[in-house]
Amino acid sequence: MGDLSLVRALGRGNIPVAVTTSERQSKVGFSRYCVAVVPTPSWVDDPEAALAAVIAWSEQQREPPVLFYQGDHDLLAASRGRERMAGHLRCVLPPAELVENLVDKQRFAAFAERRKLPVPLTRTLCRGK
Known part of the structure; x- marks a missing residue:
């Protein structure tokens, strides 16, 4: 990430800084500030395996590294794997249910409506209707 x-x-x-990436030639990995590149499967296609790769890498470090997530897929993987990360990675995460509500657009619409949040009106379209 x-x-x-x-x-x-x-x-x-x-x-x-160590970065995780599924791209062999990631530009980020060539930064002068990057001390390590952790190869992972795609956070989109296989988030559990990606997180497992980062945890395996973290076990080789002197102390638990800090994990920064950058997008919905890696946030979801971290949130859903928070128990697996315990003791291996340090990461600040909101409560799991809040993460799920904020990342899923339909769940967020219902969440926002219940809390009367000032968000644009959401319409759900269904096929064949």
Whole structure:
């Protein structure tokens, strides 16, 4: 996980950065601030295996690394795997139900309506109707 802007910001703060990627030639991995590249399966196609790869890498580190998620797929993987990450990775996560409500558009619409949040009206379209 990690894009160039995050890698650069952490690196400029003298924080060592390792990135996870399913791309063999990831541009982020070539950053001068990147100290390691952790190859993973796709966070979209196989989030459980991607998280397992990061956990396996973390077990080789002196202390549990901090995990920064960058998008919905890696956030969901981290949230759903929070018990597996315990003791291996440090990560700040909202409650699991909140993550699920915020990432899924239909669930978010119902969540926002229940809380009377000022969001645009949502219409759900169904095929054949």
